[in-house]
Amino acid sequence: MPSKAAEDYLKHIFLLHQRAQEDLVPMGDLAESMGVVPGTATSMVKKLNAARLVNYEAYSGVKLTAKGRRIALQVLRRHRIIETLLVKTFGLDWSEVHDEAEQLEHTISDRLLERIDVFLGHPTTDPHGDPIPSAQGQLPKSSPRRLSDCSQGEKVTICRIVDQDQDFLRFIEQHGLKPGSQVQIDVIDEAGDSIRILPERKKPLIMGSHAARKLLVESSG
Amino acid sequence: MPSKAAEDYLKHIFLLHQRAQEDLVPMGDLAESMGVVPGTATSMVKKLNAARLVNYEAYSGVKLTAKGRRIALQVLRRHRIIETLLVKTFGLDWSEVHDEAEQLEHTISDRLLERIDVFLGHPTTDPHGDPIPSAQGQLPKSSPRRLSDCSQGEKVTICRIVDQDQDFLRFIEQHGLKPGSQVQIDVIDEAGDSIRILPERKKPLIMGSHAARKLLVESSG
């Protein structure tokens, strides 16, 4: 029943809520994330509130109701399954599937989605390592560390890249840092705000800690 | 650049033009085909006219310009390739893919479409036997006969069903009359306005000539 726009708002509220520890998502953050002017976010959120999909407190922020959360997770599931299909089956580059999925997530029927899920063999993570919610809306939770928090000499496996920016993803790919790749932490330069890492097959590289914070890892072995 | 609605109008104008020998498509027909009120069709057609996608003559009708035709064929290509994907790859029933494709045809990028085309091995007809326009907008033309025009005793192969109605398609399927199936004309009952046919593996059936007109065939062998 919710419109495409409404689905996107719910999804963005969910994601912003996840990444900030705050209970309420501020309207400014939501507007920025949605790429709209703040007043637009306010008016949409009021509609979502009237539809009992969010709880909205003026001047404080917004959070999802159980119903809103359910829809947000469904949209996320669609998005990530579609991305997986585009990369695995049709060979699109992982850096270019996000925008396509952003549209398709609102267009594909439940029936088709489940067929695709079966076709892909029920994948649990998308090409960026993002977990795929189950059809029942369960999000397999794990708490991987950030690459930026690892200690010198450690060997870790990249498991997730939390940034959809095309240029960043291409950068990551060029240095062989896709989910599943192993790297060793070579040097941590606190003063220089950077980290030097040794990918398995590619050349060593130095990346700023801001970028390193966007790579999630788990211990190898 | 054209909106989803505009794409659909162009497609419908193209299809109506094909099926009627008239040069101009009347606004009433277009409105009915689009499922909108006549005034709505008029206002959209005026916009398409302003965008040089159609030539519109008040109180007479509308026809596509070269540019409009190009877009219509692209949309048709998308639609039919998507239907093929849904049936062949994801196993959806051919009677239920039309509505889904009606949406997806406006959502999928050119890049993805070409990947899907490659994945499917460049199909030339969709699950209903409708020809798929080439990427350059060439529509392989053939002029198959109608089942209703066949003569008694003839053996023919069904090659196309020109009706997207779910119930009709399910009826066709139940009697083993999908594109590719062979049938023999058993009895032609002019007075009763019906035709009796013998499918290969299924039971004989009698269908009205209105329905028989929607099945296109070619001579077997």
Add this chain to the structure above:
DNA sequence: GAAAATATTTTGACTCGTCAAAATATAGAG
């Protein structure tokens, strides 16, 4: 060839999602 029937266009209104800019509330600095 006039009257009636039918088709088309026009007008005015509505919803949705959006922006610009004004009004207002809240948070922060001193």
Add this chain to the structure above:
DNA sequence: CTCTATATTTTGACGAGTCAAAATATTTTC
């Protein structure tokens, strides 16, 4: 505590796509 900076909401407007119903044009009928 008061003033200023920042965040949020309100207001008024817009384009897209649509409908209902009135106005008008065209076609058919007699």
